[in-house]
Amino acid sequence: MxxxxxxxxxxxxxxxxxxxxxxxxxxxxxxxxxxxxxxxxxxxxxxxxxxxxxxxxxxxxxxxxxxxxxxxxxxxxxxxxxxDVDELTGTGNSEEALWSNDVMKRVSRLPEAQRDTVFLVYVEELSYREASEVLNVPIGTVMSRLATARLTLAQDPAIQPDMPQRKGDKS
The missing domain is CATH 1.10.1740.10 (RNA polymerase sigma factor, region 2, helix turn helix motif)
Structure with missing residues (x-):
């Protein structure tokens, strides 16, 4: 190009x-x-x-x-x-906006490597392979970071995130 x-x-x-x-x-x-x-x-x-x-x-x-x-x-x-994470998500009064802000606050507390990986895969919808290329890490590392992030968020009693389980890498 x-x-x-x-x-x-x-x-x-x-x-x-x-x-x-x-x-x-x-x-x-x-x-x-x-x-x-x-x-x-x-x-x-x-x-x-x-x-x-x-x-x-x-x-x-x-x-x-x-x-x-x-x-x-x-x-x-x-x-x-x-x-502040509130500036990132904007202000909204709807239940969905409040839940989104709550999720973003919890995601922002994840370690940087997990937070970046969650963003690329779940927000930008990159495949595991694409995220591994962006982050310059093996694909297994991407999968491990996501699994650890999901576990950390699931153990947070204040929120039960509805993060989809991926059924394999979409290349």
Whole structure:
């Protein structure tokens, strides 16, 4: 795919990239920076995109790599805070919105590796294989993280999440 083709298609993925940046960083300004850096790197490395593969998965991989290599180290050194989970989910009065906020609060307390994996598989609907490629871990690690996250959430007496059990990897 050419640089120009990627440039035209990248806009449709910006909200999803920003949401993933926010899940990783918990900060709106850092999410903005991650998305911008992802777009720049994608355009610089357009020749590395494999035609026939999914552009969104490639962009998620780039964003994740940037987070791991640059932003996370800077945030840890600076000791900057996090966005409150209520800001991520918005405010709503419906029973479903309240339940969603409750689930998000509990998911946000999971260890980072589990939280990121839950987001990619259950929110972004990546297959186990795709999530393993984005996170640069074996597929078994993705499955283990999800199983541990489901167990942790199921043992939380305040909530019984309705997270679907996956019947195998959808490749």
């Amino acid at each position: 050419s640089n120009e083709a990627i440039r035209h298609q990248i806009a449709q993925y910006l909200p999803r990239l920003w949401r993933y940046g926010l899940v990783l960083s918990h900060r709106r300004d850092v999410a903005d920076d991650l998305v911008q850096a992802t777009c720049v790197r994608a355009l610089e490395r357009a020749s590395q995109f494999i035609t026939g593969s999914r552009l969104d998965r490639w962009l998620f991989s780039i964003l994740h790599s940037i987070w791991i290599n640059e932003v996370r180290a800077q945030l840890i050194r600076r000791g900057q805070g996090f966005v």
